[in-house]
Amino acid sequence: MLKFTDDHEWLKIENGVATVGITAHATEQLGDLVFVELPEAGAEFEMGDTAATLESVKAATDVYAPLAGEIVESNAAIVDDPAIVNADPMGKGWFFKLKLADPSAADALMDEDAYKALVG
Amino acid sequence: MSDTEILKTPLHALHLELGARMTPFAGYDMPVQYPPGILKEHLHTRAHAGLFDVSHMGQVVLRPKSGDLADAALALERLVPVDILGLAEGRQRYALFTNEAGGILDDLMVANRGDHLFVVVNAACKDADEAHLRAQLSDACEIERLDGRALLALQGPEAAAVLAAMAPESAEMRFMDVRALTLAGAACIVSRSGYSGEDGFEISVPDDAAVALARALLAHEAVEPIGLGARDSLRLEAGLCLYGSDLDPTTSPVEASLLWAMQKARRAGGVRAGGFPGAVRILDELANGASRRRVGLLPEGRAPVRGGAPIFAGEDDAEPIGTVTSGAFGPSLGGPMAMGYVPGDLAATGTRLFAEVRGKKLPVTVAAMPFVKSNYKRA
Numbered sequence: 001m002l003k004f005t006d007d008h009e010w011l012k013i014e015n016g017v018a019t020v021g022i023t024a025h026a027t028e029q030l031g032d033l034v035f036v037e038l039p040e041a042g043a044e045f046e047m048g049d050t051a052a053t054l055e056s057v058k059a060a061t062d063v064y065a066p067l068a069g070e071i072v073e074s075n076a077a078i079v080d081d082p083a084i085v086n087a088d089p090m091g092k093g094w095f096f097k098l099k100l101a102d103p104s105a106a107d108a109l110m111d112e113d114a115y116k117a118l119v120g
Numbered sequence: 121m122s123d124t125e126i127l128k129t130p131l132h133a134l135h136l137e138l139g140a141r142m143t144p145f146a147g148y149d150m151p152v153q154y155p156p157g158i159l160k161e162h163l164h165t166r167a168h169a170g171l172f173d174v175s176h177m178g179q180v181v182l183r184p185k186s187g188d189l190a191d192a193a194l195a196l197e198r199l200v201p202v203d204i205l206g207l208a209e210g211r212q213r214y215a216l217f218t219n220e221a222g223g224i225l226d227d228l229m230v231a232n233r234g235d236h237l238f239v240v241v242n243a244a245c246k247d248a249d250e251a252h253l254r255a256q257l258s259d260a261c262e263i264e265r266l267d268g269r270a271l272l273a274l275q276g277p278e279a280a281a282v283l284a285a286m287a288p289e290s291a292e293m294r295f296m297d298v299r300a301l302t303l304a305g306a307a308c309i310v311s312r313s314g315y316s317g318e319d320g321f322e323i324s325v326p327d328d329a330a331v332a333l334a335r336a337l338l339a340h341e342a343v344e345p346i347g348l349g350a351r352d353s354l355r356l357e358a359g360l361c362l363y364g365s366d367l368d369p370t371t372s373p374v375e376a377s378l379l380w381a382m383q384k385a386r387r388a389g390g391v392r393a394g395g396f397p398g399a400v401r402i403l404d405e406l407a408n409g410a411s412r413r414r415v416g417l418l419p420e421g422r423a424p425v426r427g428g429a430p431i432f433a434g435e436d437d438a439e440p441i442g443t444v445t446s447g448a449f450g451p452s453l454g455g456p457m458a459m460g461y462v463p464g465d466l467a468a469t470g471t472r473l474f475a476e477v478r479g480k481k482l483p484v485t486v487a488a489m490p491f492v493k494s495n496y497k498r499a
Contacts, residue, residue, distance in 0.1 A: 031153065031157050031158055031159075032159035032160075034422070034456075035422050035424055035449065035456075037423065053478065055424050055449065057157075057158040057159055057162075057349060057353060057448060057449050057451065058152075058158060058349050058352075058448070060424070
């Protein structure tokens with residue numbers, strides 16, 4: 001199940017665990033990323049908490065926890081090479097895997113068609 | 121202009137045609153980046169040549185009422201701690217308008233054009249600078265703001281070859297030379313200078329010829345348009361100050377580590393010592409040092425440290441000892457870099473300090489600038 005947020009994050013949800021990243025639209029707006037700070041496994045977040053920080057050449061941006069849950073894995077590859085996020089935001093550029101506190105809460109997020117309508 | 125009206129340079133439509141993302145800067149709608157993005161634009165400028173629209177900057181001509189340029193030079197020396205009288209015809213020099221408190225009102229370039237001085241000032245300060253010049257120098261100078269001229273910067277190791285293809289005599293110019301050249305049929309004032317740390321030129325061109333000249337330059341394979349985003353990372357790698365961030369009316373030239381901009385003639389014991397606003401403080405700081413200094417800072421990790429971040433002497437200290445004034449990721453450096461102000465006794469290269477980013481104190485080391493070796497055409 002693929003879901004999206006107003007903050008241009010995507011969630012691919014399998015067995016109650018959401019792989020989270022930012023959309024191609026978000027990377028186009030941010031420009032070239034030069035630094036990524038990710039949460040450690042075990043960290044717990046409420047929906048809307050700052051879970052990760054991105055820096056482009058120009059500015060810093062927060063990435064929010066799209067739903068409440070616990071981090072089970074972060075993508076070390078994008079910490080070593082943030083350009084992966086720009087090159088493949090919906091694939092190899094994922095940020096973290098979040099074990100959802102309430103998987104049914106994802107129903108309230110946008111599906112792909114609704115997100116495409118949002119970004120035009 | 122009204123407070124809400126956004127100004128456009130003569131190249132505005134060209135920026136849109138080239139796909140620029142525009143942003144308001146100093147009252148102008150300016151290109152922050154083009155489709156390749158800041159990182160690629162920055163690296164392209166260091167490897168080939170970049171074309172920058174800096175038409176928002178102010179261009180001012182000072183003509184001596186007496187007809188003798190020395191009178192205009194001596195008049196301008198009343199406002200800057202810089203040797204203008206000693207500036208030879210066809211040469212340009214960096215200068216600073218100071219205030220009575222010894223702070224910096226603006227930084228500028230001054231060129232000796234034979235029968236007049238040609239001054240380029242920052243966009244955000246140009247109205248205040250013009251008023252300052254009129255108030256202080258009208259006894260000796262006719263002051264004319266050149267609002268009908270655009271300003272283009274062509275920067276990078278291939279800039280010289282590109283310009284030589286249009287005007288072969290430009291090859292004879294060295295760093296900080298200024299001369300009149302005809303480019304793409306337009307009468308231009310060209311200086312071999314810029315703000316990227318690279319060899320290059322700044323070109324003052326009449327508004328109605330600016331687009332044709334920009335297109336002619338962009339027609340060269342080596343030249344790409346570069347936005348304000350890369351202009352900022354290039355100047356920071358070159359260790360150059362941005363007025364309003366690294367310099368302001370409370371910062372003195374000695375604090376700002378701009379001692380090189382104040383020649384012997386204007387210092388204590390010089391032939392025209394003092395005689396500029398704030399001379400008491402500035403001459404004292406030249407003799408005895410300033411309480412704080414602008415230094416380069418290299419963060420140890422990959423996290424950029426931005427302007428505004430407080431600086432601490434110790435990791436567990438509660439009270440900051442200084443502030444970062446500019447900070448970014450340096451694409452050519454391959455890591456983060458910053459500059460900021462610290463007490464004089466913590467300004468030595470190699471001093472380890474801490475900058476606070478998102479509540480964490482990150483280690484930074486005081487480092488020599490430029491961060492990336494400059495490539496000016498001095499010989």
